Amino acid sequence: MIHLPRVRQGPLRALGVRLALAVSLVLFVVTVIYLDRDGYRDVNEDGLTLLDCFYYAVVSLSTTGYGDITPTSSQARLVNVLVITPCRVLFLIILVGTTLEVLTxxxxxxxxxxxxxxxxxxHVIVCGYGTKGRAAVAALLETGYDKSKIIVVESREEGLRQAASHGLVAIEGNATRSSVLLDADVKNCRSVIIATDTDEASVLITLxxxxxxxxxxxxxxxxxEQENAALLKQSGAHHVIVSSATAGRLLGLTTTAPPLIDVVEDLLTPGQGMALAMRSAERAEVGQNPRELPTLVVALIRRGKVLPLGGEHVVTIETGDLLVYIRDENSTVGIAV
Structure with missing residues (x-):
């Protein structure tokens, strides 16, 4: 089942809107009848009062039709055909609005x-909308990725509600099933992010x-677990993030070098301080040393491989290279060297 993000109307408000429409329709019919009251005849033959008009409007719209008040003139009968009858149908539609709303x-x-x-x-498919899945989506949105091109595949009701509340398209189902991934149009997607709670599920989804x-x-x-990383790569994963090993290394850095963990947290925390960013090399930068650029370039990616920038070997920028640099979140340019 595919859940598109949408704003739902509360039940009390929906009921109030229907009631207002029904009352407005009755008042409209009463006005039409009262303006043409001379063209109607009742059993008492004493003319129609305003109360008689209300009475005739209600019994006509509800299709009761006792027959004690009838249109006699040609104009009144024409008004019944062209106005009262369509209003009667509309009134019945309002009364059965719940069923109609479901169908609509x-x-x-x-x-x-x-x-x-x-x-x-x-688009990007995110399998699992737990802590890791939500963080992955937040990172995508940070880089300016279009929210409408992010699809969440989740089997838990809580995860589906959270994805919908964040304005994301959510597909209910198990991501290990081919039919669910096909619903997400996996064949035409840009990438698949697997952020499940178990390594077994990650391997099955990858396969x-x-x-x-x-x-x-x-x-x-x-x-x-680190031991499952190789299995995932053999299964077809291009990149594998080991959550336990990464967390353990950060814990070790916090103990031995506390300032380093502050820098890492600053880089990973969105919206403040420093952040890692990547861009294509500009034509004017081709042939230059990345270290000589105004922004602090920390890595250079060429044909999918990361080139080291340290040491005696000098690396120059070539056409098609990607530059990984540190960006100041409080400005639009990178941090100067």
Whole structure:
């Protein structure tokens, strides 16, 4: 099941809107009848009062029709055909609004999903919306990634609610199943982020994605134990993040070199201090030493490989290189050397 982000109307408000529409419709019909009251005849033959108009409007709209008040003139009968009858149908639709709303919601949801699928391309699939999944989505949004191109695959009801509340498209189901990944259009996605709670699930999802996409989609997976990292890479994951090893190393740095952990936290905390960023090398920078640039370049990526910048060997920028630099979150430029 696909859950598109949407703003839902409260039940009391929906009921109030329907009640207001029904009352407005009755008042409209009463006004029409009262203005043309000379064209109606009742059993007493003493003319229609305002109360008689209300009475006739209610029994007509509710399709009761006792027949004690009837239109006699041609104009009144024409008004009944062109105005009262459509209002009667509309009034019945309002009365059965709950059933109609369900049918309308189903049609609207199908229409929205159809439009969403037509526009879906180069998206990111996040399998699991726990702590790691939410952090991964937050990192994507930090870099300016379009929220509409992020799809969450989650089987837990709590995770689905959180994804919907954050304005994300959520697909309910187990990401290890091919049908669920196909619903997320895994064959046309840009990458798959696997942030499940168990290493076993991560391996199964990786194998399923590789089978469906023939290895054409980038897979980034997270595992708890270091010993499972090699298994994930053999299964087809391009990048593997070992959460336990990373956390342990940060704990060790905190003990032996406390200032280092402050720098790492500053780099990883969004919206403040420093942040890692990446951009393509500009034409004017080709042939220069990355260390001589105004921004602090910490790594250079060439054809998917990270080139060291330290030591005696001088690395110069080539066309197509990617520069990893430290950006000041409080400004639009990188930190100067």
């Amino acid at each position: 919601d189903q049609y609207r949801n199908s229409l929205l999903i159809s439009r969403w699928r037509r526009k879906l391309k180069d 399923t994605v590789r089978q469906l996409t023939a290895g054409q989609v980038r897979i980034i997976a997270s595992v708890r």
